[in-house]
Amino acid sequence: MLRILRKPFGYEPILTKEDIKGPAKKKTERARNWKSVLHRIWLLVDEQRALLITVLALVFVSSVLALLGPILVGNILDNNIIKGEFTNLGSKIGWLIAVYIGLSTALYLQNYWMVGIAQQTVYRLRTSLFAHLQKLPVTFFDKRQHGELMSRMTNDIENVSQTLNTSFIQVFSSVLTLVGTTAVMLYLSPLLTLLTMSIIPLMFIAMRWITRRTSKLFKEQQIAVGELNGMIEETISGQRIVKAFSQEARVMEEFREKSDRLRRTGFWALTYSGFIPKVMNTLNNASFAIVAGVGGLLALRGDGAVTVGTIVIFTELARQFTRPLNDLANQFNTVLSALAGAERVFGIMDEPIEKDDATEYEDMLLKGDVEFRDVSFGYAVETDGYTIENVSFHVKAGETAAFVGATGAGKTTIMQLLARFYEINKGEILIDGIPIHKLPRKTLRSQTAFVLQDPFLFEATVFENIRYGKLDATDDEVIAAAKKANAHNFIEKLDEGYDTVLTADGEEISQGQKQLLSIARALVADPVLLLLDEATSSIDTVTELEIQEALDRLMEGRTSFVIAHRLNTVRKANTVHVMEQGQLIESGNQEELIEQQGVFYNMLRESEI
Ligand SMILES: Nc1ncnc2c1ncn2[C@@H]1O[C@H](COP(=O)(O)OP(=O)(O)OP(=O)(O)O)[C@@H](O)[C@H]1O
Numbered sequence: 001m002l003r004i005l006r007k008p009f010g011y012e013p014i015l016t017k018e019d020i021k022g023p024a025k026k027k028t029e030r031a032r033n034w035k036s037v038l039h040r041i042w043l044l045v046d047e048q049r050a051l052l053i054t055v056l057a058l059v060f061v062s063s064v065l066a067l068l069g070p071i072l073v074g075n076i077l078d079n080n081i082i083k084g085e086f087t088n089l090g091s092k093i094g095w096l097i098a099v100y101i102g103l104s105t106a107l108y109l110q111n112y113w114m115v116g117i118a119q120q121t122v123y124r125l126r127t128s129l130f131a132h133l134q135k136l137p138v139t140f141f142d143k144r145q146h147g148e149l150m151s152r153m154t155n156d157i158e159n160v161s162q163t164l165n166t167s168f169i170q171v172f173s174s175v176l177t178l179v180g181t182t183a184v185m186l187y188l189s190p191l192l193t194l195l196t197m198s199i200i201p202l203m204f205i206a207m208r209w210i211t212r213r214t215s216k217l218f219k220e221q222q223i224a225v226g227e228l229n230g231m232i233e234e235t236i237s238g239q240r241i242v243k244a245f246s247q248e249a250r251v252m253e254e255f256r257e258k259s260d261r262l263r264r265t266g267f268w269a270l271t272y273s274g275f276i277p278k279v280m281n282t283l284n285n286a287s288f289a290i291v292a293g294v295g296g297l298l299a300l301r302g303d304g305a306v307t308v309g310t311i312v313i314f315t316e317l318a319r320q321f322t323r324p325l326n327d328l329a330n331q332f333n334t335v336l337s338a339l340a341g342a343e344r345v346f347g348i349m350d351e352p353i354e355k356d357d358a359t360e361y362e363d364m365l366l367k368g369d370v371e372f373r374d375v376s377f378g379y380a381v382e383t384d385g386y387t388i389e390n391v392s393f394h395v396k397a398g399e400t401a402a403f404v405g406a407t408g409a410g411k412t413t414i415m416q417l418l419a420r421f422y423e424i425n426k427g428e429i430l431i432d433g434i435p436i437h438k439l440p441r442k443t444l445r446s447q448t449a450f451v452l453q454d455p456f457l458f459e460a461t462v463f464e465n466i467r468y469g470k471l472d473a474t475d476d477e478v479i480a481a482a483k484k485a486n487a488h489n490f491i492e493k494l495d496e497g498y499d500t501v502l503t504a505d506g507e508e509i510s511q512g513q514k515q516l517l518s519i520a521r522a523l524v525a526d527p528v529l530l531l532l533d534e535a536t537s538s539i540d541t542v543t544e545l546e547i548q549e550a551l552d553r554l555m556e557g558r559t560s561f562v563i564a565h566r567l568n569t570v571r572k573a574n575t576v577h578v579m580e581q582g583q584l585i586e587s588g589n590q591e592e593l594i595e596q597q598g599v600f601y602n603m604l605r606e607s608e609i
Pocket residue numbers: 142379380387405406407408409410411412413414
């Protein structure tokens with residue numbers, strides 16, 4: 001456990017060292033190949049490269065002007081004020097004003113252009129990543145957590161954006177300023193340079209001392225923020241459960257505890273980090289005092305090695321010297337983590353996309369005759385073996401095939417193979433006699449519709465949600481489909497009818513109504529092949545009948561594959577296929593299967609359908 005930092009504010013050790021530091025390998029978050037990352041960002045800058053080079057030139061100009069200012073001031077002091085020589089003072093002051101106006105203009109322009117370049121580059125990066133995500137196969141999404149992908153899309157891109165916006169210029173100008181300042185200082189007085197620099201090790205020691213403490217505390221604060229946010233999200237989305245189980249008081253207590261933990265960590269993290277500018281200031285002042293004191297003594301000696309002007313230039317340059325050091329130290333981690341983020345983004349953009357090499361049947365209008373011939377498939381064959389094995393069946397155009405079997409038997413897998421979400425390992429799937437891998441996915445999917453158990457709704461109007469199946473459908477077509485799907489009546493009763501905006505989880509409508517919307521969506525799409533996962537959730541009898549009727553209308557004239565949970569559906573199907581552990585163990589129409597007195601017969605008897 002952590003050592004107790006201090007007691008007075010009730011600070012107590014909360015997390016173990018491992019909690020705060022995290023697993024060792026997570027600590028160094030660096031790009032493996034930063035050169036290639038930089039090169040790819042350079043490519044993304046695209047037609048703005050000339051502007052970027054102009055910005056870099058401006059950074060150079062501003063760094064030089066920032067050095068020139070104090071040098072001119074020193075010169076005026078030594079050669080004009082002290083000597084009482086005022087003839088060229090006016091022109092020198094004119095130059096001084098010009099230098100500072102030039103500096104401000106260069107700084108303004110470099111920031112203005114850099115922000116533009118950064119935003120445009122990040123826009124390109126974000127758009128390319130999103131476009132690439134759309135082309136990736138389902139297998140890619142299987143392997144990754146959605147949260148991780150969301151983080152690529154948001155956090156990583158935001159990091160790159162921040163770095164391009166500010167860090168890029170800052171790092172470049174800091175390096176230039178450091179080099180320039182050191183050179184001028186060394187030229188003017190090596191001794192005073194040494195004295196100015198003597199403060200740097202002290203600064204590093206002080207910074208290290210503070211950051212060692214703050215980084216732990218900030219991590220702890222981050223964890224506390226994460227926990228608090230997680231809890232808030234959970235409580236808001238689970239509000240009903242909280243209320244139903246009367247957990248309000250306990251939830252409030254837990255919230256107070258978490259919020260208090262955040263308060264305590266926040267207090268110490270900010271207190272310690274607040275020391276940084278104070279310590280830097282003190283050390284800067286010390287450096288100022290040393291240079292002024294020693295420089296003054298040297299100037300008094302009057303041998304001309306150090307003049308009053310030199311001291312003024314030095315104190316000004318010393319101030320300029322610590323700022324870039326500070327900036328570089330601050331930017332170091334930001335730049336590293338942005339590069340690592342960019343590398344992760346590029347990693348996704350390098351993932352192979354789902355290619356449609358076959359173009360032969362691009363414009364093919366399907367009839368809907370489907371045949372599986374000894375099809376075997378596994379999600380990860382090498383490690384887990386086949387999920388479905390040697391499956392064969394034939395569904396003629398316009399017929400309905402029902403699939404039944406225990407959970408995990410492989411019914412959904414058959415549907416996914418039909419939509420070509422995955423490629424089969426053995427055997428053949430023929431659609432209208434054409435092997436499925438020769439049919440472009442777009443051709444196949446544009447003539448296929450899914451009606452899922454838990455229909456997915458978008459945060460959009462009812463119109464838009466139904467039109468998702470065919471984007472160019474007219475309002476009249478949508479309404480006709482809704483009527484056919486028995487959805488029209490309930491839609492009319494919604495506050496704004498077809499213009500009512502639904503939320504993503506469709507809270508304002510019932511489960512059954514969601515099903516009706518999803519049937520309307522499929523009707524608008526007017527597919528040849530219909531893949532249907534019948535809902536298992538119990539729905540009131542009236543809605544159930546409406547759904548049945550809507551489904552009958554939807555299935556009419558199409559080849560339908562139904563994962564069936566209702567006897568009624570099985571009864572209407574032309575063929576019923578019973579699956580068990582990835583194999584088709586019985587096939588036939590209902591009467592034949594009952595006659596066989598096999599698995600299907602037993603399922604019926606035990607009311608499993
Ligand atoms: N994307 C996937 N990656 C790896 N394995 C998967 C994937 N999808 C399904 N599986 C596995 O394949 C097997 C068959 O699953 P499938 O969803 O086809 O069964 P099911 O008969 O449709 O079951 P249910 O009625 O519960 O939906 C299961 O063991 C499941 O864990």
